[in-house]
Amino acid sequence: MKPTSYSTLTALRRAVRRLARAHRLPADVRGRLMLSVTDLATAELRAGPIALSASRAKEPDDTGFLVVTLQAPQSTTHLATHDLPLPAPTTSGHTVTWHIPVPEAGPPRPQDPLHPRPENSAGRLQAESHDSDGELRATLALADSLAGEHRLLKHELAETNAGVLALYVQLEEQDERLRQAHGQVLRELEDALRPPPPRIAGLEVAVHYAPADPGAPTGGDLYDWFALPDGTLHITVVDAVGHGVGSTRSALNVAHAVRTLALEGHPLQSIAARTHDILMPLDPKLMATVLLARIDPATGELQLANGSHPPALLVRSDGSAQYLEVPGRGIGFPFPGSDSVLSARLHAGDLLLLYTDGLTESRKDAYEGEIRLVRAAQNHAHLPLAGIPAAIAADMHQIVLHADDTLALALRLTRTTGPRT
Template structure:
């Protein structure tokens, strides 16, 4: 019988060298991820507006919260701007994916919506044109979005949704509801998509709120439960300060168990 010599086991020095190499590679990956997260966070801070427009009978507020675990950042946004004739435009959205690429894509979508809103008064057409533009870019990302147009002269709010969470409203007399009018597909998936427009007149005292899914949906409760939860808060704060209501609503994101970031836009009307 031929005896085979067992293979030589690795020496302590070899094991230490291997461990050191693997540790260095792991640290390099961690530092790279940390740098990407920091860059995404910086992009997010710079791209979100420093202030929102106000109008007679309308006060606005918004909040953004990064992901609870610090890695999923860069996808959600809110925006507000003045259009010709004193009309106000607002958008709230959520880019699929996170990190630097999502933050950059978010900036592209916001700029496209602002530009298109100056050439057409129809929110559905704004989303439709933005969608067709993003489809031609042939990218890998898409975004859900709600675009709103508010006319201070008439008090009319027109809104179109692209695969986004329904808005929730309440008035100071106790009425409330979910604005679940049909919407279209998320932006950037399929060209030629129609985006129906819902109309609502903001009369009396109340609040109209748009959020991203990080606020109302996660492992801890379903989107319907989340919408009910924020509905309760909106009814309680419909006649209060919009900044306080926005702060209360963004805290709901901590209850979802979701890893996503979150955004809230509050339109507080008193006409």
């Protein structure tokens, strides 16, 4: 069909509607074509007439389609074809072409839709009204279909989200159970490494330990105590650098080496240096502080050796307190060993506190922590010994700026019998 020119939008829309009706285009396709032609022609008709042509064609597979071409020869710009309701695959300057599949239910009506026979106004209005109703019904049907699909998708999405949330909660619960089980196993292993307080006449001993991370209760703070052949009590407090299982292994190696050397009868002052010599070839990266104590429960005689560890705190029965300082360097440090051995005497009712730096450095100020520790120990010295280490730790950790493994070990003489004979 030859191109036909139109000077008004109304005439052009009527031609498009007749063309769609003649080729039996579905109502929704007809509506999209109408809107696309209207969008393109509304601005271009100001420049001059719009030409419209149409023809039938077939694909190689005998699929029929309608070729509709719109031309705006007097347009000063290229036709804007983006976002058209019916996409136009072919554009060239002032020409837009649609390739529209057509139904196979018979050939088009014989009348040329672009050059129709005259018809009265009533018939034309009736036909246009019928076409408009069809396009509107198709639009409403499509909208209803999309709304139904949207509701279905929302329902399916809600079910999916609920399922994902339930799965997430289930996985979180399983993960929490695994963490608790893991922590319980580690606590049992840790407890197995920490000997229970010894039962020694005239001497009370109690201990408190808290890991930096309750979910991973292993750490490098460890203690050991045992009676020597002469009846004195040996106590080892170790703080290996690091956290977790690796630091526990390091602390355990130090404690075992110290126990072996002590039972072999080595002097207290030499044990830290000898422990360094034994362990460094096996673990060159090991670093640990160590505090060694010997207490004669019969006489109250106390000996202390130190390797870079916080000093022991002695609180007398009258409430006075002093730190028992001993210079020295720890395992893995340069020039390891205790420079000397400090000797003191405990009396009945005196409290001796051995601890690791996690007790005094929770606020990142060791000096301030030592002052608070004296006050806390004095405040709780009157309690039964079993509850003193935990009570002191609770006071010291009311504010924690630096979490670390914490060990507090308390001893108190209940009586003395005088020097050994």
